[in-house]
Amino acid sequence: MTSVPITDVPTSGNAARLPQERRVVTEIPGPRSRELQARRAAAVPPGVGSVLPVYVTDAGGGVVVDADGNSLIDFGSGIAVTNVGNANPRVVERVRDQAGRFTHTCFMVTPYESYVAVCEALNRLTPGDHEKRSFLVNSGAEAVENAVKIARYATGRQAVVVFDHGYHGRTLLTMTLTAKNMPYKQGFGPYAPEVYRMPLAYPFRWPTGPENAGPEAAAQAVDQITKQIGADNVAAVVIEPIAGEGGFIEPAPGFLPAIAEFCEANGIVFIADEVQTGFARTGDLFACEHEGVVPDIVTTAKGIAGGLPLAGVTGRAEIMDRVHGGGLGGTYGGNPLACEAALAVLEEIERDDLTGRARRIGEIMLPRLRAMAERHPAVGDVRGRGAMIAIELVRPGTKEPDPALTAEIARRCHAAGLLVLTAGTYGNVLRFLPPLVIPEHLLDEGLTILEEAFAA
Template sequence: MSADTATSTGTSTGTSTGTTVRQLKTAIPGPKSRELHAAREKQVSSGFGITSPIFIDHVEGSLLVDVDGNKLIDFASGIAVTSVGAANPTVAEAVAAQAKLATHTCFMVTEYQGFVDVCEKLNQLTPGDFDKRSALFTSGAEAIENAVKIARAYTGRPAIVVLDHAYHGRTHLTMTMTAKNVPYKQSFGPFAGEVYRTPNAYGFRWPSGREHAAAEALAALKEMVLTQIGAGNVACIVAEPIAGEGGFIAPEPGFLKGVQDFAREHGIVFVADEIQTGFARTGTLFASEFEGIEPDLITTAKALGGGMPISAVTGRAEMMNAAPVGGIGGTYAGNPVACAAALATIEVIESEDLVGRTKQIESIALPRLQGLVETSPYVGEARGRGAMLAIEFVTDDGITPNPDAAKKVAAHANSSGVLTLTCGTFGNVIRLLPPLVITDEELNEGLDVITEGVKAL
């Protein structure tokens, strides 16, 4: 890749036009980034991992511009946060305007309209035609913890059921609910009690075949709840409609709908963790809509704030109101600047039809990723919905996880100016989370680079 290449837009063919949107002036990371990273290691806890030691100066649409002047294609979106772009002018203007008025008062001390407006929007937009209430918080893990608190308060029951390959956060309860040990749980025990794990309907790895995954996984969940825990002891079942950190696993059709119906039959609160899947990421506004699921409670964060820290729990009014007065909240919960950002983000998603754009991204990217399954023995499956897509790497036996291959392809992409993330319980998945405002040219060029990395295996 030569330095100072020209910027171009406008193709959706998936073939090279001879120009690039990336601009690589130095190796990645460049000298200024390396210098800043060396200084960072002297100041910041080593417990913070890093995908690539690149320091970003500013953002142009879907391009990350680093301190060395390199322009990188963003296939990460800050882990599904900056769906409308990391410098969206509508969001930036709303943040600036609110910051001039007030940066903070604490909603539990004195109220402000933005908090109420965000709750109203969430009550309108989330699945389910029933009376709802919302509560705002700061992080995704906070939302999950509060959803569990609300479910326990409503049911008077203690137990939580979660799925294999789940990721729900890094706090004490949410890391207990998370499946993967390293790096999320290793050395941090003992863990919270009354958390039970059951299989997810992971079709690609289901022992008896994809066609049996939904029915057999549902049967396993029912057996655990009815005979091992006791349905009368279960407060909630918490599930991601698509498992995020666990490998972008979309459960086989019918599984989650069956879980929801079973939960309702036994008075168990069904919680959909839409922190990564929510707000247009998967081709619908919420991933639960894919199977017509109407969660009792739904948690959101990430893309909700357009880059500002805000999260929420939304659900049935009688459940949300079960928490005692003062039992939920937080100093920064629903901060006014974050609320302004959330309202602006929702406006952009609606006015620019980013749900429709997500479907276009899938139509371009998924066939290209599926083509890699046909051409490479190291790509076992390409999967996902909308702009939440992934490729799972295997050894040449077609099934054994191959984390080394994923690392090599990700390293090739990152050093070539396409920022990608790995994930998966076995560390063998590359996930693609481009901003929904990415151009076709940027998308295809990033896919070209990933294809090069796969071929190099």
């Protein structure tokens, strides 16, 4: 597809209703948000955190508006959820129409067409031209957990292999699959059995250099699996094509294909966790496509339904069809409102070439971030694809992580009206996930705010 200028984003719906501008009228958070935060403290446990405690009253295009009237540039998209823009008009229209007809029957009791249509779309769009089956659940963690469950059932094996820096969710199994202890795992054990962690080809931190990371990490993983577990005991390998919470780590070239080939040769189910990378975020519809990797099972969520809770598990028919009747499902899985939203999202991605827009965002952001890295030695690495971009901050002259500087840069951006997110195993990564429909002037202004935060 040809890249489409971001300035050509349609100006209908919320993007037209809301001025696409940064506007800071109070300190951030302002007095109304602070009042709401006090109420929250009395009602919600502190374990549920927030990146920035401004209370949103409106959002659309590339901005979120808070209870004090501040309009912030959105470089977060609700963690890669509102790819098509918040309150996208087509999503709103289809959800509103569905809500007027019925809101729930439970697909396992009396089914409906939109669930089937979403599954048909996933079967068609996910990598590979083999016959597929899909079913729908509520969240990314639930999708990953079901994918592992299916792989174990289909293979008759128990062991599951995951990778360093990976994040897969907060349920017992997906928390076990996740690499980072704090805050995701600390104090919540014991964890699920038969989960084994392997090295990830992390180019910036690979001991012998980024050019060696792909083949060496793959060789190490294969060797450890063979010696420590036994390939014949492994049901599944679960991996993010780009590690999300781990710091937007793009595995070195060749690593994913080598792991996929090892799985195919040994009857292991290769599960691609595309929860954060899916639905045009990386400049491809799915991140696996970048190196031509065809997973046996793909898990999706986040960007699938424009903000409504929905996730999918899509896999080879011969694997998915093995599970007995009643072995899969859930009361709310594939809720009709979320299904209609998903169908609208897929229409928007195709109609507005949002994969092309994601690539265009990367073309704008990466050169400016690399120029920033040349001026500021604290920027150790600039990486990412499409609209999934990150910078890793270190102490100058070293690769020692600098989480304190990362937090300070994020704080300065927030105070200036730019919503950014942090990530990384070491807490030293700033990640950027703007809506794929963000106007170009907001993208430019947001990068300028980031540059000013570093200069300060």
